Amino acid sequence: MKLDSRIPEGPLAEKWNNYKANQKLVNPANKRNLDIIVIGTGLAGASAAASFGEMGFKVKNFTIQDSPRRAHSIAAQGGINAAKNYPNDGDSVHRLFYDTVKGGDYRAREANVYRLASVSNDIIDQCVAQGVPFAREYGGMLDNRSFGGAQVSRTFYAKGQTGQQLLIGAYQALMRQVNAGTVEMHTRTEVVDYVIVDGKARGVITRDLVTGEFSRHFGHAVVMATGGYGNTFFLSTNAMGSNGSAAIKAYEKGAAFANPCYAQIHPTCIPVHGEFQSKLTLMSESLRNDGRIWVPKKKEDAEAIRAGKKKATDLSEDERDYYLERRYPAFGNLVPRDVASRAAKERCDAGFGVGTTGLAVYLDFKTSIERLGEDTIRARYGNLFQMYEKIVDDNPYAEPMMIYPAIHYTMGGIWVDYELQTTVPGLFSAGEANFSDHGANRLGASALMQGLADGYFVLPFTIQNYLADDIRTPRMTGDEKEFVEAEKAAKAKFEKLMSIKGSRSVDSLHKELGLVMWDFVGMARNKKGLEEAIEKIAAIKKEFWTNVKIPGSDKGMNVELEKASRLADFITTGDLMARDALNREESCGGHFREEYQTEEGEAKRQDDKFTYAACWEYKGEDKAPELHKEELKFEVVKVAQRNYK
Amino acid sequence: MSNLLSSSIGRKLLMSLSGLFLITFLVVHLSINLLLLIPDGGEAFNVAANFMALPLIKFGLQPVLALGFIVHIAYGAILTAKNNKARGNNKYASGNNTKEVMWASKNMAVLGVTILAFLAVHMVDYWIPLQITHAVGSVTIGGVEMHDTYSLVAANFQNPLKVVLYVIGSLGLAVHLTHGFWSAFQTLGASNTIWRKRWTVIGTVFAWVVSLGFCVIAIAMYACGSCC
Amino acid sequence: MENNISLTLKVWRQSDSKAKGGFETYKLETVSTDSSFLEMMDILNEQLVGEGKEPVAFDHDCREGICGMCSLYINGRPHGPDDDVTTCQLHMRKFKNNETITIEPWRSAGFPVIKDLIVDRTAFDQIIAAGGYTSVSTGGVPDANALPIPKDDADEAMDAASCIGCGACVATCKNGSAMLFVSAKVSHLALLPQGQVEAALRAKAMVGKMDELGFGACTNTGACEVECPKGVSIANIARLNREYLSAKLKD
Structure with missing residues (x-):
């Protein structure tokens, strides 16, 4: 596996402009003939799908919920950051960039973070134009407040419901495209696998959560924006349905999983x-x-x-x-x-x-x-x-x-390059699902910013650069052998789950996994505990695959079956998190190894050894994943010990 | 404009406008009836009643009034049917325990039917003898011969059953109006958080003033008839 | 503080949209009054799975009262016997020991049952798709502070926009009307200069779609605002009427 971050040339502040100036574009007539699959309808997914639709692509959008307005982005209360400097307190794109890299304990990619900071202002403009009712001052101007980890007031908010309002803005833009016929919306539909043709992501296999039926869908490119994997812990602030399955399926199809151990404790x-x-x-x-x-x-x-x-x-x-x-x-x-x-x-x-x-x-x-x-x-x-x-x-x-x-939030996720493309060509990842911008710790009010940046202002550019080479690729029918085989494999997995007929409920196993995660892979980790966790997770995995009990049938709606298939992937995630935490012999951001702390109990990084993104390659069922490293180079930011004293 | 009246809000608009029109009719009706209480042997009342029987009013305004009633009743029926259909075939086994909802607002159709029944009796009592059969005595006031409407009313109110029926009809009307009045303005869009409170207060006062006005007249006529 | 209660649950079970469905009665012992209503449902389901029975299907997701996914008509009220909460925020301390709780799906012609307590609310998405947005595409918009918006308008728009699309208004309305939902969106956008441009078109399109999908008409009972977990006011319905009628009269 080769990790090429494809960071554009030029000085940091010019990279994104350089990229846009030199990228390939797709002309309007060709856009109609290109299909994009978007998985997820949270901030990243909905904003991407809506934007693709507006541009003229044919979009298929999938969500497990009954409506695209439900994704867990909706629960973000506090706000969204942007470097507008409306309060005139000294904010700037550079400062937002700097704070984000520093807040992430110097484990994020500089170029991505800079781009994030530089499009942050566009997000606010976009949302206001959509009618997001941000809080205002009596003069009619937008109000800002300060947020954890920042010394300026750069957070825009809508009561305590900012995530909800931003998501509804994106949802409305999305429904406008559904009405226009550019986006085909599939609710209560779960993507259960990806289809790879000639090394490129070309589609997905879905399971209809109401009927239990499987379908094959083609796309010239696939975007997964399915959020984080915090529910590996069973108890988290995530919604009950939030899951890491689309990420694990991508990982199993060859996408590297980066920094799985970076989980944020709120x-x-x-x-x-x-x-x-x-x-x-x-x-x-x-x-x-x-x-x-x-x-x-x-x-x-x-x-x-x-x-x-x-x-x-x-x-x-x-x-x-x-x-x-x-x-x-x-x-x-x-x-x-x-x-x-x-x-x-x-x-x-x-x-x-x-x-x-x-x-x-x-x-x-x-x-x-x-x-x-x-x-x-x-x-x-x-x-x-x-x-x-x-x-x-x-x-x-x-x-x-x-x-x-x-x-609360997982900074780790599917590895992506500067274009948000994973190591599988044609498979892109956006929002919390990817690993890109927050390093080892995310600052408050930055998740909404990143989700919308990816969906509104990054993917619409970068995906064209990929699709420009695909204008001659005809649509596939879904009857190609890769599709048929992928569907067969997905069906087999569900049949296998139904055939176990054991005695343990899905939730009881999930709670057991959650406890192991919290005790050993939680706020404070150490070598011994992590090794123990890996063993315990393997035992839970065995127990799951031999003793899980799922009543009902795989025809029609079966909530226990849905939960079981997601738990199978949480077990894989848990193992990956423990391995990554064991590998990272330092403390940084949300990852705290008890062996590496200062005398006052503060996190101690090992910059000489671990200034890299740890990217894990799937090597097959029951085989240990292989570690690849993307070295992080800091050209602008001066790496220092974080000091909030 | 084209399909306004086939939309849900359009139909409600008709309910609202016809309702408000009927409310103005009630004001006129009550004002004339109040003349019954003037101790002049019914002279003022008879003059007013005769005025209302002028051809211009009889053939010009009565059909409009009738139309008001018909629209209000017909659209009420259509909306009720449509709303029942929208509610669906399955009823809640646990009923509806939502508090703080005005009883009248959930029973406007029932109240409407009650008022309609009263209206029918009212028509038989007055409208048919006065305007169709002319089976009424006459009286001459200021040289003009006219129906002795006063005597008809006074006679009717000697029947305690009629008085009770009249009172029940008026009370039904009051309850109907406690919701109907503010609701008409809400449907027109002439309401907001502040005005909703105002319309409700005005509507409630109006409903009870009108209704009690009719009741007082009925009871007074009964009492007066027995004592004088 | 911990307190346990026993309960009898009468739960609507329906295997799919075509099945007839009916009530099943379940007994639950020792439910903590500190647990949420949906956690109580989890306990019931865990019990059912233990008995090899299919658990009760119900919609839920965020469990913090904002996603609008949870529904449930509990003892005669959508979202149960507490005010200003969704079912997931309802706690068992609102119930008495040995109480019988009747749990039904939302009922309305516009929300057909999919399974057990789950109903299909895609009609709401269709109504939004008909016009519940501002027609701006990504990029090419003015600076966020280019148009000052009076704080009162912004606050009022926010109050209307706080609708979570759960459908409690339709569930409780004696007319199965979606007017509160539609009016909340029309108001949210009509109150802001960005939404003003298309206000007339929007009101007409959304009301048209609402009627087409078989929702009833509003008779101003106000039950919707009482049951709305976000306290969306029926003053919004007056605004919708205003917007709609003036739009129609201008045609």
């Missing part, structure tokens, strides 16, 4: 409360703008609180440890996510945690309410407070919230 989630729990709810990071995080200073107080003998409000200021403000005076409660998460874990592990489980810290709005008044706080975070109250049954205006870190 610091402000509602703590786990019971065994029956199905998912973790995120409370927007924006809460850290006005909320102060603390635990009791004395262990006795923490113990009394856990036992229900004391309440948070019983403790005076002197008895509280605002540990982020103490440890990181410069950034305080606004340190990046990985730093905030680890600090919470450190306090809880040391016995200062609160809540009934001891796995929670306080997020307190008392100071802000005193300073700004309850009405202002309500206007800023009312919907989040209401959400918290509904779940926990506590009033966050009176009692501090309790939060704990949870798996």
